Amino acid sequence: MPVYNAGSYIERCAPSLVNQSLGADAYEVVYVDDGSTDDSAERLGRLAEAHAHVRVHRQENSGWPGRPRNVGIDLSRGKYVQFVDQDDELSYEALERLYALAERNGSDIVLGKVHGTMQGPSNVFKRTVERCTAADAPLFESLTPHKMFRRDFLHEHGIRFPEGRVRLEDQLFMARTYVRAKTVSILGSYPCYRWNRREDGGNNSSRRITPDDYYGHLGNVVEAIKEGTPPGDLQDRLLRRSYRVELLRPVSEPRVLRRSGKDLEAYFTTVRRMAMTSYPAGVREGLPAISRLRAELLVRGRLDSLVELARRTEQIRAHVEVDDMRWRNGRLVIRTRIGMVRGDGEPLTVVRRGGRMLLDPELLDGIGGAEDWEVPDPFTSAHGELIVHDTAGNHWWYPHGELTPVLEPLGGDRHRVVVTGETVIDPLTLTGDEPMAPGAYQVWASAQLLGVGRRLRLTPTPGGTRVILGTVAVGAPARLVSPTWAGPGGQLRLAVGAPGRIGTTRRLLLRTAADHRLRHSVREILRRLPADTSRNVRATARRAERWLLR
Incomplete structure (x- = not known):
């Protein structure tokens, strides 16, 4: 240390x-x-x-x-x-x-x-x-x-x-x-x-960073990768991370929209020079559609177009649909579909024209140098997943079941790229060697599509039916796991009780009673209560059931 x-x-x-x-x-x-x-x-x-x-x-x-x-x-x-x-x-x-x-x-x-x-x-x-x-x-x-x-x-x-x-x-x-x-x-x-963030901000250096300083040192990282790998696909893949994250950052949202004047011009000039001299062409060619367009506009010197592209891309949001959710053998199985929508609420699309696939013409309309931008493979770097956040320990866990990218027709020559599939949350294995600890867990959705990455809360499908599930007991000794829609936007949350702890069970019952739409959850808890459960807890459960059914 x-x-x-x-x-x-x-x-x-x-x-x-x-x-x-x-x-x-x-x-x-x-x-x-x-x-x-x-x-x-x-x-x-x-x-x-x-x-x-x-x-x-x-x-x-x-x-x-x-x-x-x-x-x-x-x-x-x-x-x-x-x-x-x-x-x-x-x-x-x-x-x-x-x-x-x-x-x-x-x-x-x-x-x-x-x-x-x-x-x-x-x-x-x-x-x-x-x-x-x-x-x-x-x-x-x-x-x-x-x-x-x-x-x-x-x-x-x-x-x-x-x-x-x-x-x-x-x-x-x-x-x-x-x-x-x-x-x-x-x-x-x-x-x-x-990895802790200091209260006084001491993790971050107070020394002012200039573009030449920062990107000069990034050049050393690039050269280290080149020295350790032969030219070709592997080297291009390893260099792609620094190109996407470090080099394109000053000409992408939000930074390109926050800088102006000589400051913006200095960053633009520096990263453009590095893009043209330090990276093989294969690095850019392997980027997803919007990232590859940024790279092209950068090399062409189109700062004005990069700024406008950033304004429009910043407004893109992820849209998640919950197609199905159910318990299966003690595991929560969720079928979801995630796509991207533009700032006007319409889907982010790709269009088939003349044997080619083009990036959303409405997104790019009026951006110089972006006309008829071809998408050789709409699935490049496309992926999606659900993530579970343990809010107490600030741990992020990945359930089994990655989402698969598919091309969905929207009518005519328009299509959208979505990721879809089943995710399985197993309370006994999600968090590694031990079952999920007692506490509250939030479920999030994440997707990378056409070069746009977003993470959002998993909430009920707008306009759809809100799926309500009962509480299940898993493991031995049993612990209760209760899915609910709560918090901002009605995010999917999992309440996990302590194994064999009646007090935790009682608190879970009282929380469940807060929403009359969850009466089936209370009935399930009643059915699963151990035979030696105290009269006090059973009385609490009965009162909750009567309140829900009134």
């Missing part, structure tokens, strides 16, 4: 490091104090005195985390190195589980599921993956270094963090490791790393 003026964050993080389930004799905690000017040195000294497996190294300030991390690698004596930042925490079993996965597979890198206030849902951690590489897994979607690395792997390839004030140093380090790693493992069944 690199430390600089961490203050009380040292004590906030320390318990999660020194009390790992792996056992104090199996690992060490190496703090590298990068010349702190507050009381961090004293705090670290007290930690080292209290814990034999804590070591502290103090050095002159280097101004950035790269050097202290490199020093930490050199000082460490373990087979593996796990990086942690001073604001963050490890879960209790993180090192034990990551180590077991690494040893089982001979892994060079192990990614542990990330959660916390700095991390949204990431499908990199959708499932546990025993063995993969950058060629067959979306590793470049996770570019922070908060992972476990085999120390000899880093030494064998001479992989170090850039030192000094270097932007994107984490991306550069990860690019160098990913293209050289022969075996990577992903632990998706257990939240390992809590």
Whole structure:
């Protein structure tokens, strides 16, 4: 852990490091104090005195985390190195589980599921993956270094963090490791790393960023990928992430709509030059329709068209339809369909003309250089899924059943791209090795279509019938799971009771009684109450039933 003026964050993080389930004799905690000017040195000294497996190294300030991390690698004596930042925490079993996965597979890198206030849902951690590489897994979607690395792997390839004030140093380090790693493992069944947003905003640098500065460092990341891969499809795929996320960002909404004048022109000029000199043509060609159009307008120098395209694309919204929802063998099965609609409420379409498929002419009408924009494959990068959010722990979980992209006719030559299919939420397996913990869970829908990505709450289909389901008891000891439509827009939520806890059952009954449309849920609870349930709880249930039926 690199430390600089961490203050009380040292004590906030320390318990999660020194009390790992792996056992104090199996690992060490190496703090590298990068010349702190507050009381961090004293705090670290007290930690080292209290814990034999804590070591502290103090050095002159280097101004950035790269050097202290490199020093930490050199000082460490373990087979593996796990990086942690001073604001963050490890879960209790993180090192034990990551180590077991690494040893089982001979892994060079192990990614542990990330959660916390700095991390949204990431499908990199959708499932546990025993063995993969950058060629067959979306590793470049996770570019922070908060992972476990085999120390000899880093030494064998001479992989170090850039030192000094270097932007994107984490991306550069990860690019160098990913293209050289022969075996990577992903632990998706257990939240390992809590990535916290500091109350004082200390996660973010206060130093002003210029376009030349930022994109000059991005160029180093691009070159690192090129050095580690031969020209061709794999290299293009690995470079596509930085092109889509970093390079196109200044000419996409919302940023291109917030900047103006010389500031906007400076970013536009910088990213255009980099697009034309640093990336092979195959990178752009593999982008989905709207992203590829942005890339084309960028190369042509059409800033005015990029701004107008951003205005219209910003208004695009996802539209989700719940076609069916039912319990099946203790699992909640939801059939959904997700598409995109323009700002005027009409579907985002593709049109067949003259043997070609063109991007929505009404969306592009009047945008110079975007006329008759061809869509060679409307399914490029198209995907969708439902995601379950544990609001208490801020964990995001991915049920089984990805949605499949299909082309739906709208009449004449117009079609829309949608993703559709069944999603299965199994309360006993959704959250990894343990059943869903007691609490409230929100269900969200996510889709990427034609280069537009949106996440939205799963709500009843507008104008359709609201599906009402009963409560079921799952597992042994049994826990009650109750689907309800509640909160903003009537979002689908799952209320999970504690196994064998009658008090939780009673509270669930009272919550259920708040909506007369859920009377079948109360009847189901009554039917499933254990024989030894107290009279008080049964009386509460009967009162709820009578209230619902009045």
